[in-house]
Amino acid sequence: MNCIIIDDEATARAIISQLCNQTPSLKLLEAFPNAMQAIKYLNQNKVDLIFLDIHMPDFTGFDFIESLKNPPKIILTTSDPQFAIQAFEYECVLDYLVKPILQERFNKAVQKAKSLNVTKLNLNSKKALETPLGNALYININRRLIKIDISTIYLIEAKGDYILLKTEHKNYTVHSTLKKIEEKLPSSIFLKIHRSYIINVLKIIDIEDNSVLIKKEVVPVSRSNRPELMKRLNLL
Amino acid sequence: MEQPNLNYVNQLSGTDNVFKAKLITIIKKEFPDEKALYFENMNNKKFKEAAGSVHKLKHKISILGLENSYEIAVKFEENLLENRTIGKEDFDAIITVITNYLKTL
Numbered sequence: 426m427n428c429i430i431i432d433d434e435a436t437a438r439a440i441i442s443q444l445c446n447q448t449p450s451l452k453l454l455e456a457f458p459n460a461m462q463a464i465k466y467l468n469q470n471k472v473d474l475i476f477l478d479i480h481m482p483d484f485t486g487f488d489f490i491e492s493l494k495n496p497p498k499i500i501l502t503t504s505d506p507q508f509a510i511q512a513f514e515y516e517c518v519l520d521y522l523v524k525p526i527l528q529e530r531f532n533k534a535v536q537k538a539k540s541l542n543v544t545k546l547n548l549n550s551k552k553a554l555e556t557p558l559g560n561a562l563y564i565n566i567n568r569r570l571i572k573i574d575i576s577t578i579y580l581i582e583a584k585g586d587y588i589l590l591k592t593e594h595k596n597y598t599v600h601s602t603l604k605k606i607e608e609k610l611p612s613s614i615f616l617k618i619h620r621s622y623i624i625n626v627l628k629i630i631d632i633e634d635n636s637v638l639i640k641k642e643v644v645p646v647s648r649s650n651r652p653e654l655m656k657r658l659n660l661l
Numbered sequence: 662m663e664q665p666n667l668n669y670v671n672q673l674s675g676t677d678n679v680f681k682a683k684l685i686t687i688i689k690k691e692f693p694d695e696k697a698l699y700f701e702n703m704n705n706k707k708f709k710e711a712a713g714s715v716h717k718l719k720h721k722i723s724i725l726g727l728e729n730s731y732e733i734a735v736k737f738e739e740n741l742l743e744n745r746t747i748g749k750e751d752f753d754a755i756i757t758v759i760t761n762y763l764k765t766l
Contacts, residue, residue, distance in 0.1 A: 434717060435691050436684070436687050436688050439684050443674075443680055443684075504716060504723065505716065525720065525723045527672075567732075598743060
């Protein structure tokens, strides 16, 4: 299999290159320090497999995947296990390797890629929620999958590459986007009221001009989202 | 305090001493740059960017076998993302330990 590596960290590129070179079934074509260079390369070369770092400045691994029309098989690499659930939302993602990558674990991932009958672990968000998980959402924090009762979430705030998920019990910082979590939450309860905020409409205390009071927090409502919010209210 | 080691590097290299030397050279070159960027971001109170630097440094921490330090770095990164600097002293101490260790290689 022809493969490439995309990772902004030279150390990671060296390690993954070594692992590839030790694997007879892989032919390492190139290693790129950023996704943009890789996109150009992919336009002109046939690549079967990409080892892709998630956490890169400017253009993340997830941005890269979404930029490709027909992405090859991808094995994600990261120092952070908390992206796992998000990672498997992409059809092209075969596996997820946490750095530092061990040879044995690497081999397993490559074996998956080699197999024609890859059984993809499908953690597709909506389907997952329709299963016996019911009203639960799992987030990965420090290698632990933490179950959160969706009804306890009152606010989700975008913070760059992360979202801050606020529940009645605790706040969680998760590497994800508002768009992704919005897809996982029931639209009857959760509403995006600003490009940086999703709220649980059941938790609203009051609304004033262009802001919502939810718990003890004042959250801005953008002009474009205000009509939808007003529709949701049981206005007298 | 927990001390770095080359267990992972040795395991990965096997008998390939050329690769081992190359990898150590890369780490020795890349670590100071990542460290400098981390301190620059901290000094400028750019905590989100500093969290990104910590994220990168975490890989070096784990490569050098510092398991407890890795956990400290994880928590510190989370704190920085919430504009808190709790854990900075511990993290800076880890950086110092690695700096000193790399000088011995």
